Amino acid sequence: MRLLLTSAGISNPSIEGALVDLLGxxxxxxxxxxxxxxxxxxxxGPVGPWRFIRGADLGWxxxxxxxxxxxxSIDQERWVQWVREADVLLVNGGDVMYLNHWMRTSGLADLLPSLPELVYLGFSAGSLVLTPRVGAEFLDGKPLTGDDRALGTVDFSIFPHLDHPDLPENTMAAAERWAAGIAAPAYAIDDDTAIKVVAGTVEVVSEGHWKYFTPVS
Structure with missing residues (x-):
């Protein structure tokens, strides 16, 4: 997969350019x-998914x-073919551990590594689900899996929506405390920042602000 991990999707021309580059x-x-x-x-509730779907059309x-x-409940060959025929998956935010559970249970998590040309565009929880650990700060409730471990597709964790005006708790100081608890490579990103990952190479694309946290040994 080719990854574009964001807090809020395509929020500026730089992130849109990165998406087009990944799509080719x-x-x-x-x-x-x-x-x-x-x-x-x-x-x-159901309002969130509707808003996501309505706002996801960039002219595809x-x-x-x-x-x-x-x-x-769907024949696996049918839905696997749908995924194989897509150029990009747009993965919504919300409850990251709920998403983690269903990515595993549905079989999608097992399928994704076999699709090297597929672009994965994560929005908030849709980005966090690919990390090794989420952190207690981003658990909406008791995780279905019992802890904060996610899929581990990438080797770093993400603190999203940095300094968002509607999320006063998402400060840089809070991100630093979160990163200390993660004790692994991590990024704090605002809604104008994305993390692009291709063949293990990580690039930050930003018109906003972000910070990389090196784990303390």
Whole structure:
């Protein structure tokens, strides 16, 4: 997979340019699948997924919806083909550990490593779910898996929505405390920052502010 991990999706021209670079073609020639699942585990309820789907159309050639909780009841060959035919997955924010549970249970987590050309665009929890650990600060409730470990697709953790005006608790000082608890490589990113990962190479794309935390041995 080619990853673009964000707090808030395509929020500025630099992040949009990074997405087009990962796709290797214009957005208008690309097909997208929206994954709204994490939103159902959050306090926003069904409003959150609807807002995500409505706002996800950037002018794609086609847009579909892949609801992970439905996949166990669908023939696997059918939905796997849908994913293989997509150029990009747009993965919603919400409850990261709820998303983690359903990515594993549905089988999507096992499929993704076999799709090197697929672009994965994470929004908030959709980004955090690929990290090794989330941190207690971003657990909306008791995790279905029992702890804060996520998929570990990348080797760093993410503190999203840094200094967001509607999230006064998401300060740099809070990010530093969170990073000390993670005790592993980590980034704090605001809504104008993305982390681009291709073949293990990490690049920060930003028109805002961010910080990398080196683990203390």
């Amino acid at each position: 073609k214009p957005i208008a020639e690309s097909s997208a699948l929206c994954i709204p699942t994490a939103g159902y585990g959050s306090s926003f 050639r086609s847009v579909g919806v892949l609801e992970l909780t439905a996949l166990p």
